[in-house]
Amino acid sequence: MIEILNPTDLPRARQAGALVADILQALKSRSAVGTNLLDIDKWAESMIVEAGALSCYVDYAPSFGRGPFGHYICTSVNDAVLHGLPHDYALADGDLVSLDLAVSLGGVVADSAISFIVGDSEPPESVAMISATERALRAGIAAAGPGARVGDISHAIGSVLSEAGYAINTEFGGHGVGSTMHQDPHISNTGRPGRGYKLRPGLLLALEPWVMADTAELVTDEDGWTLRSATGCRTAHSEHTIAITGDGAEILTLPKQA
Ligand code: MG
Ligand code: MG
Numbered sequence: 001m002i003e004i005l006n007p008t009d010l011p012r013a014r015q016a017g018a019l020v021a022d023i024l025q026a027l028k029s030r031s032a033v034g035t036n037l038l039d040i041d042k043w044a045e046s047m048i049v050e051a052g053a054l055s056c057y058v059d060y061a062p063s064f065g066r067g068p069f070g071h072y073i074c075t076s077v078n079d080a081v082l083h084g085l086p087h088d089y090a091l092a093d094g095d096l097v098s099l100d101l102a103v104s105l106g107g108v109v110a111d112s113a114i115s116f117i118v119g120d121s122e123p124p125e126s127v128a129m130i131s132a133t134e135r136a137l138r139a140g141i142a143a144a145g146p147g148a149r150v151g152d153i154s155h156a157i158g159s160v161l162s163e164a165g166y167a168i169n170t171e172f173g174g175h176g177v178g179s180t181m182h183q184d185p186h187i188s189n190t191g192r193p194g195r196g197y198k199l200r201p202g203l204l205l206a207l208e209p210w211v212m213a214d215t216a217e218l219v220t221d222e223d224g225w226t227l228r229s230a231t232g233c234r235t236a237h238s239e240h241t242i243a244i245t246g247d248g249a250e251i252l253t254l255p256k257q258a
Contacts, residue, residue, distance in 0.1 A: 002185060003178030004202040009108065010243060013204060016053070016110035017241055017252025020101050023047045024114050025255045027073070033093050033119045037075040040099070041086035044073040048103055056102040056109055056181040066224025074100035074113075076226065081210055081218070081235035082172055085225040093119030096126045098210075098237040102181050109177045111206040112253035113239035126234055128164070129211055133238040136160035136189075136209035140174075141242055144207070144249040148199050154191025157209045161189065167216035172227075174207040177241055199244045204252070208239035 005013060026047065027040055048055055057074070061067025065083070076084030076098040077091070084098070091097065100113035115130045117123070136157045143156035153174070161168055174187030185197040189209050199205075212218075217230035229235050242249045 001183055002176055002197070002203070003183060004200065005108070005178065005204055005243065007202065012106035013108045013110070013243055013252055016103065016105040016108045017112075019051050019053055019105055020103055020110040020112045020241070021253045021255045024099055024101055024112055027099055028114060028116055031091060031097060031116075031118060033091060035091045035118075037077070037086040037089045037091070040075055041071045041073055044101065048072055051105065053103040053105040056104055056111070060181075069225065074098075076100070076235070076237065078234050079228045079232045080221070080226050081212060081229065081237055082227040083225045085221070085223045087223070091118045094121040094123055094126075095119070096123075096130070096234050096236060098235070100237065100239065107179055108204075109179065109181050110241045110253055111177055111181060111239060112241060113208060113237045115236040115238060125213055126236070129213060129234060129236040130238070132161060132164035132166060133209045133211055133236045137207055137238045137240060140207045140209065141240065141249055141251060144199060144205065144242060144244060146199060146201050146244055146246060149194060150185050150187055150197045150199070151191045151195030152193045153207060154188045154196070155193040157207065158190030161209060161211055166211040166213075169212070169216040169218060171218065172210070174205060174239075177204045177206050201244050201246050203244040204241060205244070206239055206241045208237065210237035211235065
């Protein structure tokens with residue numbers, strides 16, 4: 001299903017996006033050496049509840065997971081990259097953390113993910129990986145607009161990731177959002193320009209480039225949710241929800257002080 005937002009609903013989409021961005025930035029600033037992933041989950045829960053929003057994750061039970069998810073945020077650390085199930089783990093200096101959050105506010109979903117390094121050390125490989133996903137995300141957003149096609153976004157994202165030297169996994173990528181979290185069209189992180197669904201104003205899309213340092217193969221944790229790199233290498237993930245407008249794309253989940 002593909003939903004097209006009524007222009008009068010765009011303010012609600014902006015509110016949902018701003019909330020997700022605010023929560024992610026607050027969680028990032030509170031994440032330090034010694035912070036437990038379960039604390040991050042609790043903080044996310046309280047901020048979601050306080051805002052009157054609904055978690056898209058707590059009751060989420062897709063065919064691939066051992067659902068329902070039962071938590072409010074995905075916390076993926078180091079070799080974990082997607083769907084990281086919060087668990088009893090205290091962050092260490094140099095850990096590469098990805099936080100992925102989707103909530104529904106006013107009937108509209110916003111979905112965003114950030115990756116960052118905990119503490120004072122800055123492992124070069126981790127810095128490079130985070131940078132590549134952020135650059136790929138910007139390239140994908142720049143390629144989005146009315147009349148562009150999904151393949152244009154995929155190609156833009158994939159070009160940046162490939163040039164940075166990463167192999168691209170095509171099992172999980174971006175997606176449409178709207179009244180629910182995962183809608184069509186699927187947006188692969190690699191593709192051919194000029195192909196696929198043609199974008200039009202009112203379409204909300206979550207673009208989410210992610211990479212693993214030396215592999216494109218995933219393995220699933222024993223928790224049934226957390227997806228890790230098959231080689232144990234580090235990983236990174238960046239995601240924004242955007243709205244296709246009359247003349248381009250508006251980022252709905254941009255942090256206030258980006
Ligand atoms: Mg997400
Ligand atoms: Mg998403």
